Amino acid sequence: MSGPAKRIRIAVAGLGIIAHTAHLPLLRRRGDLFEIVALADLSPSRLAETGHRYGVDPERRYADAARMVTDGGCDAVLLATSGSHGDLAELALRAGVPVLCEKPLAYTLAETARLTGLGTGGAALMVGYMKQYDPAVAEAARLLAELGGPERVHAVEVTVLHAGGDRQLRFANLPPAPADVPAEEVVRLSGAGARLLDAAVGADPGARTLYQILINSVSHDLSLLRLFTGAPATVEHVATWPLTPDGPVEPSVEISGRLPNGARYGIRWLNLPGYPAYRETVTLHHAHGSLELVFPSPYLLNAPTTLTVVDHHGGGERRAAYRSVTEAFEQELVAFHAMVTGGVPPLTGIAGGAADLRTSQQVVRRYGELTGAAIGGEAAG
Template sequence: MRIALVGCGAVTQAVYVPLLSRRRDLFEVSAVCDLSRTLADAVGDRLGAARRYTSVAEMLADGGFEAVIVLASGSHGETVRQALAAGCAVLCEKPLALTRAEVAALPEGRLMVGYMKQYDPAVRRAAELLAELGGPAAVRSVEVTVLHPSGESQLAFANLTRAGDVDPGVLGSLRAAEDALVSRALGADAPEALRDVYTISLGSICHDLSLLRCFTGSPEEISYVETWGPAPGSVEISGPLPVAGRFHIRWHYLDGYPAYRETVAIHHTAGTLELVFPTPYLMNAPTTLTVVSGAETRAEHRQVTEAFEVQLAAFHAYVNDGSPPITDAGGALEDIVTAQRIAARYAVRHRLPIGGEAAAWT
């Protein structure tokens, strides 16, 4: 399948380049695009893609590929809209968008949103075990803890090519556009603290929201949100699950922490299913599933199959065979709604001004 890549930064270089290099049985990278020609050339050289662009519109106009993988930072709504309108299938890294309006503006087409943890074999096994126990109705609580070091420390091993050739005026325009989208979501008067809660929810905590969708369904109510510590600091979120039980998410940005760590514990009526995820940028690092039964026996499953690679294979099957993705536009929209509910609860708790799309949840 001939594909084009949009975005040649850290995740592309550390994760997608090595995976696409070893899955040439599935994919041929025909074109790459980045605002930085330096990054486009670096990724194009590694993947053998002769066509390099700094404009998505120009790349789509030239064509020559069946699908687009969108890996740039920030909101992907406009890029996805253009790619779908051009008739391409799309795999889009999270978040799909920052507003509900961007999702509503998408044309019909084949769209898969990438939450690689949903494709982790340990997660799939945990979902099977939970289904055998009675599914969401058996859940007493879901407890999530994320210890998030700096991106620089997580990617120190990767020897990334850095971009220094993008016009500062272009970068300023992009930041202004992103800020305008957040204002559309939260209102123009939303203060920085509220904006931080929203962008952290859609940029990082969304992985845990995607796991809640897999295990229990998206929460329909947010009871409590609090933040503390120097920005981006710590975020705590809790509320009822849609069928039974409650969830609790604690997210901590710890600049000097030695390694990323994420723990998801599903406590049910007969025991616990506990998932421990390593840093997402290390290929084939094991995810551990620990099964605790009511009789206090424990069984551990350590999975080294790379979730990103399973996700890529699933995208190939979606485009070629019609196998539906785990998350489509509807699932991504659920996460945007949950993030807006989180922001609305935080605004009400701290008496902060909130408008835009999130005002519907106050």
């Protein structure tokens, strides 16, 4: 009989929305696997309140995430700060600390190149694509393998109805954004992010906005394409358009191209601030039917993703639904624990994170070709 799992000490950098709605509650829920031993955030009030709530000693609450990492005293670190995570991930890996990194892993391929080869056995960093660990996704992958694998896929269609954050988070009763983040830190981080965007895609405002949508949201769909079929082989069509002339700053986005096996993919990310609820649909069509995944808002813990299997039976159409209330974020944490304690490779590590950046830059480059926008940085190469 095997004994209890090793409990690992984890430090959390960034105490924003995703930390409060998902990571911290689930780390507490899985107290059999994790102990929260350190926190970092730029807001003193949020750091104090969260530290008190989760029982973290005041001396292990940091305004500087880098110092938290270098001070040690933990077995792993979770990076949920805003912007690129390249520098903090590199710092942790060089210190021998495994990393669970929220997307985006980085803004530039140069950052991911610096991470390559760091850590133990190449399995020291997991990118936080929780949808890859969703039980319905795992079941779809199993069924696809039974059908014959990626070669059987004829087309993949993705539609994201991106409701406004207020509609996605109304249930959570989150406190207002803290007003005590030092102004000089806001300026510093904004400048660092701007320089990385320049290095990634250049100065064109439309290209920068598109790139941020891709690496911050559409990257989840790119991760599912990699899991099911492999990363896109081509990016042939790219379009962006506003909701109305006075609509949201972020446009809607449409992308399509060819998959490695010659099949086609299409992604439509629709920015709909007033839409009633977030909804994401990923459908894999094959010669004999379809596998359709419908995801609810990622902030709703234990809300089931629905997998609908469509095939033929007795001369007609058969539909079967699969649902599980097992939380994808929790499954991701269990997989991260297995990576830290047993060296089990993650579904997405550094190479996968870099692949999604590369695809995103290909999208921006094609956007420039189609619109005449001046694309710079890595995306121009």
